[in-house]
Amino acid sequence: MSDPASTGQRPARRSLREGIPLGRIGGVPVILAYSWFVIAAFTVAAYGPVLAFRNPALGAGAYYVAFAYALLLLVSVLVHELAHALTAKMYGWPSEKIVLNLWGGHTQFESFTATPGRSVLVAMAGPAANFALAGATWLVVSALHPTGVADILTNIFLWANLVIGIFNVLPGLPLDGGRLVESAVWKATGSHAKGTIAAGWGGRIIVIALALWFVALPLVRGGEPDTSTLLITVLVCGFLWMGASGSIQQGRLRSRLHLVSAAALAEPAVGLPESATVADVLRVTAGGGPAVVLYASDGRPTSVVDPVALAAVPASAAAVTPASAVAPVLGAGAYVPEWSKGQELLQYLAQLEGHDYAVIDHNGRVTGLLRQSTVVTVITGKPPRENTRPQDQNR
Structure with missing residues (x-):
């Protein structure tokens, strides 16, 4: 979510950097990432010669048919992602955008409250849409018996949707089937985090199985994997491994969310008006008192x-030096209620600038100071990296 300072032309520029906006479907923006053209070129280069060999009458037209194949794959993925987005919309989960890219595509959601059952339904809507397309195409083929290029493309469309559907129900994240594992463990243990971690490990097991089947097994049998098959396997396994690892990390972070609380993590602080002087601050902080927020x-x-900066002010000038002269400005809106916690708090902090946030009570009175470094340490279990650049030290 953008703050007022980041509205205007920035979202449009960000979309253009990400890809080509294709418009909205069901209110959801659809973006064609530039990386899609890589997989389109690969499809034409790999499948075009095969089509030309099997159908000599096509000649150079085989490459146009191969490009049509790439477009049909794009349509299949778009329908898959739309099924996710529109099903989520039924439950009030806002979809931020659909991105079609090198890896197929993904639907990015805004924040929402999930349950195991609804998570499964939203996830399974994608493969279900592909199975429906495959079934409808089979009916068309059975009824019309197309020939020539129409026969080639309808059969490709049928098998592409069948493969996309089957592949996506495999039980591991980031695939849709991983949501089944995640939700089952979540329901059994009551822990969303444990479900995500288990599904992430499921994704890693799928990667190992794919590598064994498409690479190791041909080698054991004394053959060599086809170059195109090997390249696709490496790309797919790399993508899946990164997604599975990211899911495991996300699960581990989620398991620590209960530790994130503004009241629990904030250091004591008191508030003083901006008109206060350095002398006023020194009286409050005498003997190592709390932090001071103006x-x-x-x-x-x-x-x-x-x-x-406070200690550097000469004693003789303390009474006439405004406290604001030794107080770095907070980011816009950088204050949080002391009852904020968990994911809600993290999402709010992610929208703010700066590294320090004032904590206020129900009456708007300053009660503490929350440091970004403290939140990072609690969430990751590791202290944040220190930035030793001179310009950062002088801030």
């Missing part, structure tokens, strides 16, 4: 006093 006349937190 607030505007409307009570909105605006800046945080820097202890190092």
Whole structure:
């Protein structure tokens, strides 16, 4: 979600960097990523000669038919992703966009509250759509008995949707079938995180199985895997492994969400008006007191006093030096209610600028200071990397 400063032309520029906008279907933006042209070129280069050999009458037209094959694959993937998006829309899950790319495509959702059952239904809608397309195409072929190029393309469309449907129900993330594993473990254990981790490991097992079947088995039998098959296997397995690993990492992070609480993680802080002087701050912080957050006349937190800059002010100038002179400005809206926690808190912080956030109570009074580094440490279990660039040290 964009803040006011990032509206206007920025979303359009971001879409253009990501790919070619194809418009909206069912209210969901569809983007054709530039990487799709890579798989389209590969399809033409790999399948064109095969078509020309099997159908000499086609001549150079075989390459146009191969390109039509790439377009039919694109349509199949688009229908698959639309099924996800429109099913999710039934449950009030907002779909941010559909991206069609080198790996097929994906539907990106905005934040929503999932349940095991609904997660399965949204996931399975994609393969179900492909099975429906395959079934409808089979009926057309059976009824019309097409010939020539029409016969080639309808059969390709039928088998492409059948393969896409079967492949996507394999039980491991990032494939749709992984949602079945995730939801089953989630339902059994009550832990969404454990379900995601289990489904991620399922994805890794699928990668190993594919590598054994398409690469290791031909070698064991004394043959060599076909070059095109080997390349496709490497690309698909690489994509699946990255997706499965990302799912495992996401599950591990989710398992720590209950530890993220603004009230629990914030260090003590007090608020002073922007009109306060350095002397006022020193009186509050005498003896190692709490952090000091300055607030505007409307009570909105605006800046945080820097202890190092505060200590550098001569004692003789403390009474006449405004506290704002030693207080770096907070990012716009960088304050959170002390009752914020979990995913809600993380999503809100992700929209804010800066690294420090004032924590306020129900009355708008400053009660603490939440550091981004503290949240990162709790979520990842590791301290954040220190940035030692001089320009960052002087901020």
